[in-house]
Amino acid sequence: MQICLQIFFDSLLLIGLYSIGALGFALIWGVLNVLNIAHGAFIMLGGYLTFLLWRNGLDPLLAIPATMAALFAVGWLIQRFLIDYVVSGPHSLGIALTYGLNLVLIGLALYFFTAEYRSINLPPYLRGYVDIGGAKLTYVRIVIMLIAFFLTACVWWFMDRTELGAAIRATRLDMEAARLVGIKVRTIFDLTTGISAMLAGAMGGLIALLHSASPAMGDQYLLQVLIVTVLGGLGSIAGPMLGALVLGISTSLVSNLWGATYSTLVGATLVLLVLVLKPSGLRGRAFYEA
Amino acid sequence: MPLSAARDRDGIVLALLVLGACCLPLVFGAYGLRVATMVAMYVALAQSWNLIGGYTGLISLAQPAFFGSGAIAALIFLVNGAPVWLAVLGSLGVSLAIAVMVGAPTLRLVGHYFVVATLLVSEALRNLVLNLNAFNFNGGISVNIVSKVGLTALSPTTYNQVFYYVMLGLATTAMLAIFALERSKWGLALRAIRDNQRAASALGVAATRLKIAVVLASAALVSLVGTAWAFWIGTVETNEAFSLTLTFEIIVMVFLGGRGTLWGPLLGVLVVLFINETIGVELAEITQVVSGVIVVLVVLLQPDGLIQIFRQGPRAFAPKTLAANLRRYRVR
Numbered sequence: 001m002q003i004c005l006q007i008f009f010d011s012l013l014l015i016g017l018y019s020i021g022a023l024g025f026a027l028i029w030g031v032l033n034v035l036n037i038a039h040g041a042f043i044m045l046g047g048y049l050t051f052l053l054w055r056n057g058l059d060p061l062l063a064i065p066a067t068m069a070a071l072f073a074v075g076w077l078i079q080r081f082l083i084d085y086v087v088s089g090p091h092s093l094g095i096a097l098t099y100g101l102n103l104v105l106i107g108l109a110l111y112f113f114t115a116e117y118r119s120i121n122l123p124p125y126l127r128g129y130v131d132i133g134g135a136k137l138t139y140v141r142i143v144i145m146l147i148a149f150f151l152t153a154c155v156w157w158f159m160d161r162t163e164l165g166a167a168i169r170a171t172r173l174d175m176e177a178a179r180l181v182g183i184k185v186r187t188i189f190d191l192t193t194g195i196s197a198m199l200a201g202a203m204g205g206l207i208a209l210l211h212s213a214s215p216a217m218g219d220q221y222l223l224q225v226l227i228v229t230v231l232g233g234l235g236s237i238a239g240p241m242l243g244a245l246v247l248g249i250s251t252s253l254v255s256n257l258w259g260a261t262y263s264t265l266v267g268a269t270l271v272l273l274v275l276v277l278k279p280s281g282l283r284g285r286a287f288y289e290a
Numbered sequence: 291m292p293l294s295a296a297r298d299r300d301g302i303v304l305a306l307l308v309l310g311a312c313c314l315p316l317v318f319g320a321y322g323l324r325v326a327t328m329v330a331m332y333v334a335l336a337q338s339w340n341l342i343g344g345y346t347g348l349i350s351l352a353q354p355a356f357f358g359s360g361a362i363a364a365l366i367f368l369v370n371g372a373p374v375w376l377a378v379l380g381s382l383g384v385s386l387a388i389a390v391m392v393g394a395p396t397l398r399l400v401g402h403y404f405v406v407a408t409l410l411v412s413e414a415l416r417n418l419v420l421n422l423n424a425f426n427f428n429g430g431i432s433v434n435i436v437s438k439v440g441l442t443a444l445s446p447t448t449y450n451q452v453f454y455y456v457m458l459g460l461a462t463t464a465m466l467a468i469f470a471l472e473r474s475k476w477g478l479a480l481r482a483i484r485d486n487q488r489a490a491s492a493l494g495v496a497a498t499r500l501k502i503a504v505v506l507a508s509a510a511l512v513s514l515v516g517t518a519w520a521f522w523i524g525t526v527e528t529n530e531a532f533s534l535t536l537t538f539e540i541i542v543m544v545f546l547g548g549r550g551t552l553w554g555p556l557l558g559v560l561v562v563l564f565i566n567e568t569i570g571v572e573l574a575e576i577t578q579v580v581s582g583v584i585v586v587l588v589v590l591l592q593p594d595g596l597i598q599i600f601r602q603g604p605r606a607f608a609p610k611t612l613a614a615n616l617r618r619y620r621v622r
Binding site: 082108 | 347349395406409414541578586619
């Protein structure tokens with residue numbers, strides 16, 4: 001019973017984190033058809049930015065929105081000045097470009113912060129835990145879960161209920177038609193990458209709060225994000241969430257039962273099975289649908 | 291220049307290069323030979339990837355699976371007392387078996403799904419091997435297998451020379467494979483698949499069969515390089531053998547030089563290794579930033595690779611050409 005509850009809470013946390021990371025990743029993939037390797041670097045930037053803001057006296061929970069705003073700007077600029085120039089080329093160019101960007105950002109992080117793990121000392125109100133049926137649930141985990149689920153809901157609301165979200169969906173469906181009805185496609189692209197980087201930044205900030213920030217964190221979580229994205233399939237909000245659900249539960253199950261070394265293996269095997277059996281993902285659609 | 295003349299010239303240059311490389315141990319010291327062996331190894335790996343990524347257009351990240359299985363399986367064979375020839379053939383067999391298992395399902399995938407699937411194959415295999423507890427292997431082997439390769443009687447210098455020639459042989463094989471491909475109808479068929487698979491199939495190109503053949507050929511070469519690498523350095527760490535970084539490095543070299551060409555990957559290997567040797571390993575993060583910046587610049591300004599300078603001359607780096615390259619794939 002106790003271990004079941006522990007697995008349940010662990011997976012809730014992972015589902016929240018993976019969801020926001022994968023939603024951002026799937027957005028760029030879907031709208032721009034770019035496999036953004038630098039998503040990992042965005043996650044890492046978010047982690048370090050939250051850490052830096054906290055070290056300069058900001059409350060960690062206030063640092064998260066500040067980080068997100070900064071990453072939104074970073075994403076916007078990277079789209080405008082870099083990714084815009086490869087969007088209509090062969091898709092290997094986008095991979096190469098974002099891989100180069102990833103190298104630069106991780107190299108800079110190594111130079112300025114070294115490979116050391118930087119962790120945040122929690123403020124008093126985040127310390128402590130509640131005991132539910134023998135399973136320990138720390139306050140910080142509860143807060144992170146709530147933030148993650150709140151952000152997921154925000155993304156759904158934005159994509160589904162606002163005019164801008166509709167414009168993004170329209171661009172994704174048919175770029176030329178979107179242009180014809182007066183949508184500024186380049187601005188939509190900037191916005192898309194901005195939102196994606198913002199979500200990656202939130203994920204990184206929350207991870208820094210939970211564990212620590214390090215130059216290697218980006219690549220490590222990029223792998224999980226890839227697994228989640230392909231598991232769920234593109235084209236819907238529910239897709240990445242379903243993927244996060246499957247990966248979150250299997251990861252926490254496996255690491256609680258056999259040990260953490262098997263979790264990537266299980267995730268990767270799941271994805272390969274899904275790709276073989278249903279190449280569009282568990283809940284894949286041809287285009288964005290709520 | 292007519293096509294046949296260009297091909298004859300390619301053949302002559304290649305023969306001269308190999309001949310020159312064979313004489314290198316006469317002039318190089320230990321350090322120079324080590325670098326030369328690295329160059330040969332990277333050329334072999336780069337051309338194997340060029341076969342898949344450059345000519346067929348499949349951005350495969352499954353190379354670590356073949357390199358790692360070639361290295362680790364050979365180690366396991368040796369540690370369990372198998373002779374060297376069996377270790378080489380056995381590990382080749384393991385890699386080819388993996389290639390068949392991986393190739394059949396992943397080659398049906400399109401676009402980014404193929405990239406992700408091959409990446410996950412490598413990562414899954416790495417984690418599988420890390421968790422492997424059998425055949426005197428516990429996620430790694432701490433034994434130095436140099437003594438088991440059967441060349442202990444040799445002096446260190448001769449030992450290194452042996453592996454230089456092994457790597458050179460593999461690199462030459464890879465270069466010759468691409469050279470032969472450029473002269474055959476299969477090269478044209480592969481490019482047709484890369485540029486438009488549906489049209490190629492409609493014209494009677496057996497796309498799937500060709501793709502599987504290319505994956506197998508590439509896997510075999512990479513696996514042999516992995517085995518040679520393991521024998522050369524002696525102690526092999528699992529994470530290093532299955533390292534994705536190596537494959538990304540290789541891809542960067544191919545992109546930098548010019549994918550889908552005979553000389554591009556060689557050029558890319560030389561440029562990147564030269565930069566790495568110049569900046570040095572003490573400043574690893576600077577090397578990383580510099581190579582990242584180079585990748586970004588090449589993708590934006592010279593997407594066909596540095597090989598263009600040999601095709602167009604200095605015009606390839608004229609501001610006007612660069613500006614046109616920058617605009618080429620821009621969103622309108």
